[in-house]
Amino acid sequence: MIKKILLVIVLTFIGASALFAQDRQVEKANEKYEEYSFSLAIDIYKKVLEKGYVTPDILKKLGNAYYFKADYTEAAKIYKRLVDEFPNDLAPEYYFRYAQVLKSLGNYSESDVEMSKFTQLTSGDERAIAYKNERNYLEEIKNNSGRYELKDFDYNSPYGDFAPSFYKQGLIFSSDRDTGNLARYRHTWTSKDFLDLYKVDVDSSSNNKVVKLDENINTRLHESTSTTTKDGGVIYFTRNNLLDSKYAKDKQGIIRLKIYRAKLLNGDWTEVEELPFNSDSYSVAHPALSPDDKTLYFASDMPGSLGESDIFKVTINQDGTFSTPENLGNTINTEARENFPYVSEKEILYFSSDGHPGLGGLDIFATKIAFGDFSGKITNVGEPVNSTLDDFTYIFDEETREGYFASNREGGMGEDDIYAFKEIKPLVLECVQQITGTVRDKISNEVLVGATVMVINEENIEVSNTITNSNGDYSLTVDCNQGNFVRASIEGYIPAEEYLGISDGKPTIIDFYLEREIVTAGFGDDLAKLLQLSTIYFDLNKYNIRKDAEVEIQKVIAAMEKYPSLRIQVNSHTDSRGPDPYNLWLSQRRAEATVNYMIAQGLPKDRLIGEGFGETRLVNGCGNVVKCSSEEHQLNRRSEFIILE
Structure with a gap:
């Protein structure tokens, strides 16, 4: 036991x-x-x-x-x-x-x-939403595929080569070729030491040899993605967090990434400094400049990120300082990884993501970001640039239609390889143009509330429409990859439209000034009623044209200018106060004052007749013995515009 x-x-x-x-x-x-x-x-x-x-x-x-x-x-x-x-x-x-x-x-x-x-x-995950909304994404990728011709890149090594960026007549790229370090997946921010930046000076006498950048840029730590200004005088690049020549770790023991800036003076990179929005608590990496060098795009997992890494931007001020980083939003960024931005001359943002529907791993996507709009459709650039593995650090020259990217796909020389390509068929991106404006009466300049503004394509098919608000304003969008007509209409007015051709998507203002439409007009009709004019009133015992009356008379003048055969008799009236003979005289003066005003505006005399009727045609019961208010008497002091022919 x-x-x-x-x-x-x-x-x-x-x-x-x-x-x-x-x-x-x-x-x-x-x-x-x-x-x-x-x-x-x-x-x-x-x-x-x-x-x-x-x-x-x-x-x-x-x-x-x-x-x-x-x-x-x-x-x-x-x-x-x-x-x-x-x-x-x-x-x-x-x-x-x-x-x-x-x-x-x-x-x-x-x-x-x-x-x-x-x-x-x-619930609400951007990746889930994209999956539900783009279930035919493979068909879309197929349609975008076959547009590239891949070419050999003669400077790859048996190790890792990636992150090409344009520099003068050549390239700067990242590699671990001098050390043979095979630590994988530098582009997921897991790299160890010994990645350095190299350049290929195809415009020099270096016989196209790969040359390492000087020691001010390259350290014993990791340097990778880079971008330079158009003149090649300033470089932004990614480096492991460094403090007193040693690794600097955060509270979790992670060595973060930071973006640094340096200037080229007398052939050497000097004044190396880290950017102020770097942090020891999160990574900031993969810089890319806008075409005008005034905006810096980058990837980060800083507070405010939607996923594992997001794309942000900052404005580079004239004095070299920076604005506060701004997240590009949930159309571009997802809860997964968005990295390696690149902005072309036509302001197309290319980036890598495994959050948007793709072929697998990191795919390269494109979206138009011109005029500060980051809400455009995200488009997969297709095969053979994208593959089932990771494809990233895409750059593209829209003038030569040539570019480069990196991938860890099978068949490469090293862990990651750079591939050159020629675009043989352009990628058609969604182009949304914002159109705003106001619809007004052409004569009075009054805003027209409730007017319909519609977009009609070149096949005469209505694409969209909207209604003007209480200020007469409207806002809509058009597809700027094709021509469109923008038409404004409202009952009682002649419709007007403008044609918009294919454009770069710059927001446009189109204001419409509509003319009133004269319909079913005949002998004896009151043109004022047909034009829906406000009644033209006079002050007591006066026959001068008031300011409010001028606006309405201008509308009558516009109608007569549009219809040259139109002849009008101006009938003027008074209220019942005062002697009848005086009122007849006063009304005649009012009719003549109206006619003379219209003649002074350029209408021929033979198209106008003026006649006063005194108090003989009151519009209410306010006769001589009837007590009425001033407002009620005002209704009788008026002019009418009767069509003679």
């Missing part, structure tokens, strides 16, 4: 010791995982799993480590175990990542199954 008890104790001790050892191993693996040392973490997690020690947390971190190293085959195996064995322990993000790796392996139908699960588990 004693021997049995001792055996149980020994076995229990051995089991506890083994369990303790496994826990220590997992703890060590977790430390490496948190440091982004994914290769070391993977090795330890695999050994623990081989000994039968399986938990949801180990599988999650192992799957993520493979995912961020772009080992999608192994990531798919681990995520499948998670989905099959621990479905109740999974956050929606794991279904998204599983869907992504399946897509990278070409298993699109299986990927759709997992994306459907992700969509059901999330």
Whole structure:
């Protein structure tokens, strides 16, 4: 009995010791995982799993480590175990990542199954919304594919080469070729030392050799993505966080990335400084300049980010200072990774993302951002630039139609390779142009409330419409990839329209001034009523034309100018106060004053007759013996415009 008890104790001790050892191993693996040392973490997690020690947390971190190293085959195996064995322990993000790796392996139908699960588990996630709204994304990618001709890039190495940027007549790019460091996935911000910046001076006597930038730029730390001003005098580049020539880590022990700026003086890069919106608590990386060098775009996971990394922008002030970083918003950024921005001369933003529907891994997308609008449609540039693996750091010269990008696709020379391309067919991007304006009466300049403004394409099909508000204003958008007519109309007026041809999408103001329409007019009709004029009144005992009356008379003049055969008799009236003979005389003076005013405005005398009727045609019962208010008497002091022919 004693021997049995001792055996149980020994076995229990051995089991506890083994369990303790496994826990220590997992703890060590977790430390490496948190440091982004994914290769070391993977090795330890695999050994623990081989000994039968399986938990949801180990599988999650192992799957993520493979995912961020772009080992999608192994990531798919681990995520499948998670989905099959621990479905109740999974956050929606794991279904998204599983869907992504399946897509990278070409298993699109299986990927759709997992994306459907992700969509059901999330509410308001931009990736889920995009998936639901773009279920035919593969067809769209197919339509955008085949537009590129890939060309050899003669400067790749057996190591890692990526992040090309235009510099004078050549390129600057990032590589670890001098050290042979094969640490993978620098573009996910997990790199170790020894990435440096190089240039290819194709315009010099260097025989097209790859030359490392000077030591002011390159350090023993990691330097990668870069961009330079048009004159080549200023460079912005990414570097690991450095403090007193040593790594600087945040509270989690992570070495963050920062953007630095340097100036070229006498052939050397000097005055190297980090940008003020960098932080030890988050990464700021992958700079790109606008065509006018006045805006800097970059990627960051700073507070206010929607996902793992977002694209931001800052204004570069004239004195070299910067505005506050601005997130480009949830049309461009998702809850996943948006990185590596590049802005072309025509203000098209190209960037890499695994949050928008693509072929797998990081895909390259494009959207027009001209005139400060970041809400345009996001378009996948298609194959062969995009592949099932990671495609990133895209740059493009719209004049030569040539460019470069990097990818870790199969068939390359190193871990990452740079590819050159020629665009043989332009990418058609959604172009939305904002049209605003006001609709007014042509004569009175009064705003027309409730007027319809519509967009009609060149096939005479109505595309959209809107109604003017209480200020007579309207706002709508047109597709500026094609010609459109913008037409304004309202009952009682002649419609007017303007043609807009294909444009760059610059917001445009179109104000409409509509003329009144004369319909069913004949002998004896009152033109004032047909034109819906306000009644033309006179002051008591006066026959001068009041300011408010001038506005209405101008509308009559406009109608007579439009219809040259129109002849008018101006009938003027008084109220009942005063002697009848006086009122007849006063009304005649009012009729003549109206006619003379219209003649002074350029109408021929033979088209106008004026006649006064005194108080003989009152519009109410305010006769000589009837007490009426001043307002009631005012109604009788008026002029009419009767059509003679």
